[in-house]
Amino acid sequence: MAQAIEVSGLTKRFGEVLAVNDLSFTVDEGRIVGFLGPNGAGKTTTLRMLLGLINPTEGIATIFGTPYGALEDPVHTVGAVLDGGMLHPGRTGRNHLRALAREAGVSDSRVDELLELVALTEARDRRAGGYSLGMRQRLGLASALLGDPKILVLDEPANGLDPQGIRWLRDFLRSLAREGRAVLVSSHVLAEVAQTADDVVVINKGRSVAQATLTEIIARSGGGMKVSGPDTARLRDILVIGGAEVSGDGDLIVRNRSGEDIGRVIAEHQLVVSELAPVGSSLEDIFFELTEATGGPS
Secondary structure: OOOOOOOOEEEEEEEEEEEEEEEEEEEEEEOEEEEEHHHHOOOOHHHHHHHHOOOOEEEEEEEEOOOOOOOOHHHEEEEEEEOOOOOOOEHHHHHHHHHHHHHHHOOOHHHHHHHHOOOOHHHOOOEEOOOHHHHHHHHHHOOOOOOOOEEEEOOOOOOOOOOOHHHHHHHHHHHHHOOOOEEEEOOOOOOHHHHHOOEEEEOOEEEEEEEEEEEHHHHHHHOEEEEEEHHHHHHHHHHOOOOEEEEEOOOEEEEOOOHHHHHHHHHHOOOOOEEEEEEEEHHHHHHHHHHHOOOOOO
């Protein structure tokens, strides 16, 4: 997959305040990257620089190698929702999207398609001011998808959602990644990021404190995947040959493979297991360990 987003040496000062400090990371197509950090860590400032809303003091952020402001077709390249998405409370959901679509040169048929995609067809003629928080979040996602972009940048899309809404968002983002889109999502809902993201970037006080795949982050902190069942001996041999780090003779602990990776091996070789579950440190534990190590929330 191609590299969709590159942030390189990004720095932003507001007077004496250093909001972002020499930050670098990448996002590839087909991947969901969780962008994590405590309040005031510099997440939203970074996203605004990526989208050309504010200028960096130093460094550069590019989309397919080009700064946002120089993109030839930004509508069909990147879609974004910041600050929960802005909407006029007196407009219906459909008219809100139609107004945005006209500015972007997108047809009304795309509006109706997206309303169905985000499960708002029945509420399309209701005033958006009366929408629940979850419905407003879904309307924001629809607006980001108007141009059928290859990249999505989402700032706290799970904020305030109930468990059903969070599950819907997880499945929705995973489906977009399977289509080959790159998704950069900032979030405070750490348990949900652990079930959704492929990669994680953790920042604190504007600096990167960890960047890796989710599996690698958890493995570094003593976590892994536990596998039990009658065929674990055969599974161990297969995984070790494939380069996996495996411990245990009966119950296995696999430290550098995701549950999805292990599940594929189990299915491919028609093995029988009774348990496949994560163990060790949770992403939440790791998050607090990393941010406290550099001074804690600001």
